[in-house]
Amino acid sequence: IAGAALAPRRGIPRPVARRASSSRRGTARVVRVSNSAVFIKGGVVVTHDEEKLADVLCVDGRIAAVGADLDLDVPSDARVIDADGLLVMPGGIDPHTHMELPFMGTVASEDFFTGTSAAAAGGTTSIIDFVIPAPQQNLLEAYHTWREWAEKSACDYSFHVAVTWWDETVSADMGTLTREHGVNSFKHFMAYKNAIMCDDETLVNSFARCNELGAIPTVHAENGELVFRLQKEMYERGYVGPEGHPLSRPPEVEGEAANSAIRIAEVLGVPLYLVHTSCEDALEAVRRARSEGQRVFAEVLAQHLVIDDSVYRNPDWSFAAHHVMSPPFRSKRHQGLLWKGLQSGLIHTTATDHCCFCTPQKAMGKDDFRKIPNGTGGVEDRMSVLWSEGVETGMLTPSEFVAVTSTNAAKIFNIFSRKGSVSVGADADLVLWDPCGKRTISAKTHHQKIDFNVYEGMEVTGIPAYTLSQGDVVWENGELKTTRGKGRYIDRPCYPTYWKNQQRRNEVAIPEKVVRAAYTGPVA
Secondary structure, eight states: OTTOOOOOOOSOOOOSOOOOOSSOTTOOOOSSOOSSEEEEEEEEEEOSSOEEEEEEEEETTEEEEEESOOGGGSOTTOEEEEOTTOEEEEOEEESOBOTTOEETTEEOSOOHHHHHHHHHHTTEEEEEEEEOOOTTOOHHHHHHHHHHHHTTOSSEEEEEEEOOSOSHHHHHHHHHHHHHSOOOEEEEESOOTTTTBOOHHHHHHHHHHHHHHTOEEEEEOOOHHHHHHHHHHHHHTTOOSTTHHHHTSOHHHHHHHHHHHHHHHHHHTOOEEEOSOOSHHHHHHHHHHHHTTOOEEEEEEHHHHHOOGGGGGOSOHHHHHTTOOSSOOOOHHHHHHHHHHHHHTSSOEEEOOBOOOOHHHHGGGTTOGGGSOOOBOOTTTHHHHHIIIIITTTSSOHHHHHIIIIIHHHHHTTOTTTSSOOSTTSBOOEEEEEEEEEEEOOTTTOOSSSSOOTTTTOEEEEEEEEEEETTEEEEETTEEOOOTTOOOBOOOOSOOTHHHHHHHHHHHTOOOOOOOOOOOSOOO
């Protein structure tokens, strides 16, 4: 956020040993600025599994060295950033965004440049967006369309590809996407009947194809038939405003779909990733599956952790409508269980489902909640909200924060250790985090291309002082420095490491054949 002040450093977890800093505390010391080398000196490096005092040298967009007293190995023209009092962490990975999405009769207001720039302002350096073909549209055609839209991205990106219908051309396209275009995940909407909803035949065929390819299916888990019926029922009973939205999508609808998808994946022998897990019902399905040894991963949105369903009863129609998203916000009881799931490791990743619609777009449903475009923003605020509400409250350690905001997504979608890591050879996608810095979130100051912020007025503790993408400083103490088109498409190979476990489970589950003599008696 422009003009955000850095609070005094205090309470930072770090090793006891400290080196004296020759520069003024909390400021950046610049030696000749270089486009190819950045030396981050004196910070506490925090990864998913450790915290240590270390310097980090970035050269030509990669991490060249991590360790103590690297000064002698630093290029003479490297830019030096004094990270005293800061935490040096992998840049965030948001595995669930929707930039420029054509949806419900309009197009999401956030484009790939503004969206990835806003992400950088919040410490996120990579996104995984979604290619969503229209029914009967060729998958490759849709993929190339989204790739063209994304060329303006300021930070790195990749794509899940949705399967919205089925025939043999879809199966062939899935193979081409995995072999030639670095796609290793396929999305399935179990909701949005008469639009992009998968029926069971499509779900089964696509999951089976993922098994053949070593890809992972992901699902939006809501029973679309139930939602469609409940929407009609609520509207006819007079619930025409935003309050009708959560009434038509109760937790049971999500839990039923989550359980169904999990069981289909179990039968077909594929791992599964559940997007935006929002309620106890879905979480219990995940818990049962994992306790049985099934490879199921769950994602939670930052919004679902801090915003409850009371927003839908706000007397301001616009305020309530801006919170219409699917699944909807739940009660505080569900929030508490989601936090416990995140803390315990039952939930693996955090995302935003960033899908922005401005007030006039939301007003398309002013007389019928079913026509309100579903979606909220948040790609800029995810990391600060999670630090403030997670680490500052003692729910998460700094290393757990890194895991759920970056590393776990990198591992699940097979881009670790290139992403989600502070290690030699990794991309120099880093966030230098001020754990004591504060800001107040507001639509008046955010960088997201939307006229509303669901976190409006929330004061957060923990902000990015610097964000580096490919070794370039793209956010510096309140100033955004992104470059249009600098982002790269990131290939994600199939068969991530957990697929070995899945393959072994599949082999063990093969039943023994019964060897018997051929029947030679009479046949009716």
